[in-house]
Amino acid sequence: MxxxxxxxxxxxxxxxxxEERLAVLTEVSQRLDKLIASKLLPISSELTGQDPWExxxxxxxxxxxxxxxxTFLEFLSTGRLLSLSGGxxxxxxxxxxxxxxxxxxxxxxxxxxxxxxxxxxxxxxxFDTPERVLAFLQKLLGCCETVPDRGxxxxxxxxxxxxxxxxxxxxxxxxxxxxxCLRCIEESNIQLPVVTH
Amino acid sequence: xxxxTDSNATGIEAEFQLYxxxxxxxxxxxxSVKATAAELTKxxxxxxxxxxxxxxxxxxxxxSKAIDEARAALQPSIxxxxxxxxQMPAGTYYKYHQLWRExxxxxxxxxxxISFLESDRLLSLEDAASQLGMAGDSDGGxxxxxxxxxEDYLFGLLLLASELARLSVNxxxxxxPDLPRRVADFSRHLEAGFRLLNFKNDxxxxxxxxxxxxxxxxxxxxxxxxxxxxx
Numbered sequence: 001m002x003x004x005x006x007x008x009x010x011x012x013x014x015x016x017x018x019e020e021r022l023a024v025l026t027e028v029s030q031r032l033d034k035l036i037a038s039k040l041l042p043i044s045s046e047l048t049g050q051d052p053w054e055x056x057x058x059x060x061x062x063x064x065x066x067x068x069x070x071t072f073l074e075f076l077s078t079g080r081l082l083s084l085s086g087g088x089x090x091x092x093x094x095x096x097x098x099x100x101x102x103x104x105x106x107x108x109x110x111x112x113x114x115x116x117x118x119x120x121x122x123x124x125x126x127f128d129t130p131e132r133v134l135a136f137l138q139k140l141l142g143c144c145e146t147v148p149d150r151g152x153x154x155x156x157x158x159x160x161x162x163x164x165x166x167x168x169x170x171x172x173x174x175x176x177x178x179x180x181c182l183r184c185i186e187e188s189n190i191q192l193p194v195v196t197h
Numbered sequence: 198x199x200x201x202t203d204s205n206a207t208g209i210e211a212e213f214q215l216y217x218x219x220x221x222x223x224x225x226x227x228x229s230v231k232a233t234a235a236e237l238t239k240x241x242x243x244x245x246x247x248x249x250x251x252x253x254x255x256x257x258x259x260x261s262k263a264i265d266e267a268r269a270a271l272q273p274s275i276x277x278x279x280x281x282x283x284q285m286p287a288g289t290y291y292k293y294h295q296l297w298r299e300x301x302x303x304x305x306x307x308x309x310x311i312s313f314l315e316s317d318r319l320l321s322l323e324d325a326a327s328q329l330g331m332a333g334d335s336d337g338g339x340x341x342x343x344x345x346x347x348e349d350y351l352f353g354l355l356l357l358a359s360e361l362a363r364l365s366v367n368x369x370x371x372x373x374p375d376l377p378r379r380v381a382d383f384s385r386h387l388e389a390g391f392r393l394l395n396f397k398n399d400x401x402x403x404x405x406x407x408x409x410x411x412x413x414x415x416x417x418x419x420x421x422x423x424x425x426x427x428x
Contacts, residue, residue, distance in 0.1 A: 134370075138253055146242050148235075171363065174252075178366045182421055 025077050032070065036092060060102055067098075067106025072113050079132060081107070081140065101159070104147065108162035111137055115169035122176045130180060134173045141170050227293065229284050234297035237277045241300035243270035244307040249360075251314075252367040255376065264311050274304055275330045282331075282343030290343065298349055304329055305345070305353025310360060317379055319387065322350045348401050351394075355404045358384055362411040365418040374427040381419045388412055 067088055074082035082088055084103045092098060114133050121129035144163060247266035251259065278301075285293055308328045312320035323333040326345035333344060361380045368376035388408060396402035422428060 135253070142246055142249060146239075146246060148239060171366075174363065174366050174370070177370045178418075181370045182425065185425060185427065 025073065028069075028073055032073065032091075035066070063098065063102050064106040064109065067103055068109040068113065071107060071110045075110075075114065075136065079136070081136070104144065105159065105162060107140070108144065108159075108166050111140060111166040111169045115172050118173045118176055122180060127180055127184075130173060130176050134170075134177050137166075137170050137173055141166055226285070226289075227296075230281065230293045230296055233277060233281050233284060234300070237274060237281065237297055237300040240270075240274045240277060241303045241307075244268075244274070245303060246270075248307060248310055248314075252364060253371065255364070255368055255371050255373045260314055264314060267307060267311060271304070271307065271329075274300070278304075278343065279330055285343075294346070298346075298352075301329075301345070301349050302352040302356060305350050306356040306360065309353060309357050313357070313361070313383055317383055319354075319383070322347065325350060325353075351391075352401055352404060354387060354391075355401075355408060358387060358408055358411045362414040365415050369418060369422060369427075374422050377415070377418045377422050378428060381415050384412060384415050 070088060070091065071082045074080060074087065084098065084100065088103060089098055114137055118130040118133040121133075144166060147159070244267040247270050248263050250263050281297060305325055308325050309320045312318050312324075320328075322345060326333045329345065331343050331345045361384060365377045365380045368374070368380075391405060391408060396405060
């Protein structure tokens with residue numbers, strides 16, 4: 001729940017000034033730390049000494065939301081993807097099992113949020129953000145498409161569906177950048193510039 | 198009426214033992230085919246991954262590079278297809294067909310995509326099959342050898358159409374306003390061809406229904422480009 005609120009807060013960054021941006025990012029980062037401490041640390045200590053896979057299903061959805069929020073924050077702060085081993089696992093209590101699929105599903109949901117970010121930015125005449133989001137998402141999609149979408153029983157069944165949703169998100173951002181491009185041409189009325197990503 | 202004798206009962210058991218043996222052999226084949234098919238599914242992604250870089254940068258150099266990488270990435274899949282052909286006993290092509298349809302369709306899409314990018318040509322089924330090391334569809338042998346099924350080829354073409362629709366949009370963003378016309382000309386011929394076909398009510402038909410949305414996107418992009426005289 002709190003993760004959802006954090007994501008909502010992060011969306012305010014679109015179209016904001018640099019100082020506001022910094023303020024929001026700092027605030028979210030602190031709230032994230034608090035959230036991890038208050039909710040995840042107890043879970044991790046409860047599970048000490050147990051087989052981590054046994055209870056995974058109980059906290060997996062919440063964990064995915066959290067990863068979505070963390071990666072969103074990272075993208076807004078640095079433009080990079082928060083990695084599983086370096087970034088995510090470092091910030092979370094070490095006893096807590098974060099499987100590759102929790103990470104992947106969280107990242108898939110991230111693509112939806114980034115799509116919303118790009119669309120909102122375009123509506124506020126921010127041309128830079130959609131382009132950065134597009135480059136990031138296309139790379140991300142390319143990588144996610146190499147992951148097999150079927151497997152043993154603990155493979156999430158909704159991965160294929162999320163991948164399809166990600167494709168549609170990417171297509172929406174592509175359309176937005178395309179329309180921006182056309183608008184730029186109309187306004188400047190010069191030869192189409194080559195935009196390299 | 199004579200009572201059931203022991204020999205009758207043993208006869209039935211023997212029959213069933215025969216079935217069980219055949220089933221076990223069959224399951225063993227299925228397992229090995231499945232394993233190869235899973236490997237093929239993984240490998241079949243690679244040529245597409247190479248080609249999809251075009252959506253980000255589609256100047257001629259990038260396209261040539263992508264094609265070269267894709268061709269190199271095709272070879273492992275082709276080798277694996279050959280292995281697949283050997284794993285299935287003769288005359289059982291369609292028995293295991295469902296297990297590896299998807300990667301074959303994607304490979305079809307990859308080779309037809311390359312053919313479009315290089316020469317704006319629609320690769321025929323025969324040519325596509327030979328590029329993938331398979332026999333063409335109506336191969337006389339009653340479909341017993343590893344061949345490219347017509348429906349898989351058609352499915353691959355429909356996948357290509359969606360990819361081209363996406364390319365149209367990204368080509369403009371990436372500074373190639375000449376591509377949408379090439380895509381449109383190619384796709385119109387493709388669509389005209391498909392309209393000649395009579396479909397059963399199956400997955401191919403449903404996929405074909407999506408073609409009109411791809412066509413609409415392609416035509417809209419072409420319109421946007423033409424009306425602004427961008428070509």
